[in-house]
Amino acid sequence: MTMTTKDGAGTPGEPQPDEPRAGRLGAYWAGVTAVVGMEMRQRMRSRGWYVMLAIWFVIIALVTWLTWWSWSSQSSFQAGGPDGNHAGPGSLIFEIVMAFVLLFGLLVAPAFSANAVNGDRAAGTLAIMQVTLLRPGQILWGKFLASWIAGLAFLVVSTPFLLFGILQGGLGAGHILVALLMLAIELGVVCALGVGISALANRPLFSIVVTYLVVAALSVGTLIAFGLGAMVSHGTVMANQTFYKGGYSAITPEDLGPDGQAARPTPPAGITDQNADYACYGPLREYQSVRTDRVAWILAMNPFVVVADSIPYSPRPGSDYSPTGAFETISQGARVAQAGPAATYPCADGKVTPAYLTPKTPLWPLGLGLQLLLAGGVLALGWRALRTPAGKLPKGTRVA
Amino acid sequence: MRKRGRAPARQGEVLELMESEVFNGLAAVGVSRSFGDVHAVVSMDLQAPAGEVTALIGPNGAGKTTLLLMLASLLAPDAGTVRIMGIDPSRNPAAARAKIGWMPDTLGVWEALTAREILSAMGRFYQLPKAAIPARVIELLALVNLSDLADQKARVLSRGQQQRLSLARALIHDPQVLLLDEPASGLDPGSRVALRQILRGLAAAGKAVVVSSHVLAELDEIADRAVFVNAGRTVLAQTVQQAATQGRRYSISALDAQVLEAALARLGVPFRAGTGRRESVSVEVGGETQASALLCDLMVEGVEVCSFAPASGALEETYMSMDVEQR
Numbered sequence: 001m002t003m004t005t006k007d008g009a010g011t012p013g014e015p016q017p018d019e020p021r022a023g024r025l026g027a028y029w030a031g032v033t034a035v036v037g038m039e040m041r042q043r044m045r046s047r048g049w050y051v052m053l054a055i056w057f058v059i060i061a062l063v064t065w066l067t068w069w070s071w072s073s074q075s076s077f078q079a080g081g082p083d084g085n086h087a088g089p090g091s092l093i094f095e096i097v098m099a100f101v102l103l104f105g106l107l108v109a110p111a112f113s114a115n116a117v118n119g120d121r122a123a124g125t126l127a128i129m130q131v132t133l134l135r136p137g138q139i140l141w142g143k144f145l146a147s148w149i150a151g152l153a154f155l156v157v158s159t160p161f162l163l164f165g166i167l168q169g170g171l172g173a174g175h176i177l178v179a180l181l182m183l184a185i186e187l188g189v190v191c192a193l194g195v196g197i198s199a200l201a202n203r204p205l206f207s208i209v210v211t212y213l214v215v216a217a218l219s220v221g222t223l224i225a226f227g228l229g230a231m232v233s234h235g236t237v238m239a240n241q242t243f244y245k246g247g248y249s250a251i252t253p254e255d256l257g258p259d260g261q262a263a264r265p266t267p268p269a270g271i272t273d274q275n276a277d278y279a280c281y282g283p284l285r286e287y288q289s290v291r292t293d294r295v296a297w298i299l300a301m302n303p304f305v306v307v308a309d310s311i312p313y314s315p316r317p318g319s320d321y322s323p324t325g326a327f328e329t330i331s332q333g334a335r336v337a338q339a340g341p342a343a344t345y346p347c348a349d350g351k352v353t354p355a356y357l358t359p360k361t362p363l364w365p366l367g368l369g370l371q372l373l374l375a376g377g378v379l380a381l382g383w384r385a386l387r388t389p390a391g392k393l394p395k396g397t398r399v400a
Numbered sequence: 401m402r403k404r405g406r407a408p409a410r411q412g413e414v415l416e417l418m419e420s421e422v423f424n425g426l427a428a429v430g431v432s433r434s435f436g437d438v439h440a441v442v443s444m445d446l447q448a449p450a451g452e453v454t455a456l457i458g459p460n461g462a463g464k465t466t467l468l469l470m471l472a473s474l475l476a477p478d479a480g481t482v483r484i485m486g487i488d489p490s491r492n493p494a495a496a497r498a499k500i501g502w503m504p505d506t507l508g509v510w511e512a513l514t515a516r517e518i519l520s521a522m523g524r525f526y527q528l529p530k531a532a533i534p535a536r537v538i539e540l541l542a543l544v545n546l547s548d549l550a551d552q553k554a555r556v557l558s559r560g561q562q563q564r565l566s567l568a569r570a571l572i573h574d575p576q577v578l579l580l581d582e583p584a585s586g587l588d589p590g591s592r593v594a595l596r597q598i599l600r601g602l603a604a605a606g607k608a609v610v611v612s613s614h615v616l617a618e619l620d621e622i623a624d625r626a627v628f629v630n631a632g633r634t635v636l637a638q639t640v641q642q643a644a645t646q647g648r649r650y651s652i653s654a655l656d657a658q659v660l661e662a663a664l665a666r667l668g669v670p671f672r673a674g675t676g677r678r679e680s681v682s683v684e685v686g687g688e689t690q691a692s693a694l695l696c697d698l699m700v701e702g703v704e705v706c707s708f709a710p711a712s713g714a715l716e717e718t719y720m721s722m723d724v725e726q727r
């Protein structure tokens with residue numbers, strides 16, 4: 001070992017801001033990228049990550065193949081061949097693959113985000129970062145971005161299958177871009193939750209479990225809460241009588257009149273509104289109804305609802321158009337809940353309700369907003385826990 | 401008893417310190433910190449002037465690490481003040497941190513990264529100019545003798561090598577104040593000598609160096625002064641010079657032990673049998689002058705003295721004479 005402590009030419013005396021051109025924001029960002037770079041380097045070197053990616057790839061491939069296989073066997077059974085007037089399986093494969101990607105993403109994201117901070121604390125490396133010029137926000141942002149990027153790798157691995165779904169037909173590029181973007185954002189929300197919780201909790205195992213519980217609360221708990229909430233949120237709706245006109249196909253020969261005309265039931269008087277199927281008539285009265293619109297915000301927080309609702313669907317012509325795809329069905333269901341009885345109860349306010357709700361006020365911005373609020377709140381609490389010099393410490397915490 | 405006796409003097413030092421606005425180095429006055437019911441640090445004073453190595457000595461659980469965490473700006477003290485080159489780390493952590501290099505007792509290495517990558521990342525965390533980082537990293541790797549292992553993952557480094565890497569990490573931004581928590585533990589003798597040289601070199605370059613350690617014999621050579629702590633309190637602060645001149649035990653052995661014992665009895669020097677492997681006696685001596693006088697007397701008495709040396713290091717002597725209680 002040689003003695004070279006005397007300040008040499010290259011020795012930096014005082015730490016200076018990175019570059020003169022970089023402003024305060026630039027310097028802040030430089031710190032964040034330094035943390036991201038370091039985190040990514042470590043993640044890229046862990047074998048577990050690649051194993052997880054490989055398992056992921058295989059599972060998604062399996063799901064895609066099974067979907068395609070079941071569709072093709074079904075369509076050949078029905079139409080005697082994959083031609084005919086069937087829409088391609090594109091929408092089906094794409095949606096199922098996407099649902100799985102979201103599901104697995106929600107399952108995997110906590111695993112590589114929820115030990116980001118307290119794992120470092122356990123290894124004794126967190127304090128070493130805290131004692132540098134890094135600010136707590138830079139550490140937190142860096143760790144969040146690194147775990148998000150790691151999560152996006154899973155999305156990238158699954159793109160071949162999403163592309164396969166697209167190539168099978170029927171979907172626009174915008175459709176797919178929106179879906180991928182929303183999947184990425186949902187992964188980001190879970191990663192933010194995980195990193196924030198890991199800054200708050202002492203032990204990695206605990207924070208990972210808590211993050212899983214939060215994810216479960218978002219994807220399953222919201223459904224239960226919505227259901228229970230709807231049961232207790234009774235309300236009334238003003239509506240009048242409904243008169244179903246009946247379809248010609250349902251008319252039996254007995255109903256035919258002597259002149260061969262269908263003896264159609266005579267419409268009642270005082271029709272306020274009508275469409276091909278039914279008419280509304282009579283005075284408005286109060287009816288008991290479930291006010292789902294009051295608890296729809298709970299449903300909106302569901303990641304599946306957010307993704308499904310954000311995808312733009314173009315309703316095909318025809319008043320009786322009903323949604324075809326799985327995601328579109330979810331979206332419609334959520335919007336029905338959001339609209340509440342005022343829009344969905346037959347003849348509410350004396351008006352005919354449309355079978356298909358056109359996206360006037362989409363639900364997903366509310367849901368995503370609530371999710372971001374939650375994730376942001378947890379991150380803010382995590383930021384508080386990372387501030388140094390540390391004042392109060394949670395019990396059992398060792399700084400280093 | 402000792403503490404009460406010394407209290408006025410310390411009070412005087414404290415006042416002096418508060419008066420001089422900027423103390424060149426590191427100063428902690430009346431610092432305390434508790435975790436729940438545990439009073440880790442009750443009231444500690446520490447001054448580490450620039451250009452000197454200050455040893456922080458105390459039994460396990462005395463509060464050394466907690467004090468260092470407060471000095472390193474990671475923990476906020478409940479009471480008392482910390483000044484790093486006149487900067488209050490609670491008020492202006494960024495300015496204080498630019499001047500602090502901290503080496504924790506837990507190694508805390510990023511195992512998947514190489515030594516070079518770790519040091520480069522630290523350089524970026526300290527906002528060093530990007531262009532200067534690679535050269536600085538090479539310089540530090542050479543300093544701690546890890547140049548050959550620069551591109552090995554930290555995982556494969558031995559404990560002592562990781563310790564050296566940790567030291568290099570603390571030095572990356574050329575800090576004015578160095579806080580080293582047990583830097584010598586796990587080091588082989590060669591590395592200890594090298595560490596000693598590095599620390600003396602840093603002190604010579606005008607840095608304030610604080611070292612906590614148990615290896616007391618080592619500290620005699622490294623430290624200029626020592627602060628003894630026990631049960632969360634500063635018990636004593638002395639320079640090594642003072643420690644060396646205080647009364648201490650000397651171990652003497654002669655070719656004929658009986659002749660030696662007879663001579664000591666004639667001279668009226670109380671002695672007792674030594675604790676070492678060799679047949680020796682140990683005597684209490686007032687200081688170095690008295691020691692050399694005793695050696696002369698023994699020569700005059702015709703004792704064939706073959707070894708005459710302090711029984712223990714100067715700081716160890718002080719440490720052992722304190723009533724340390726371990727927690």
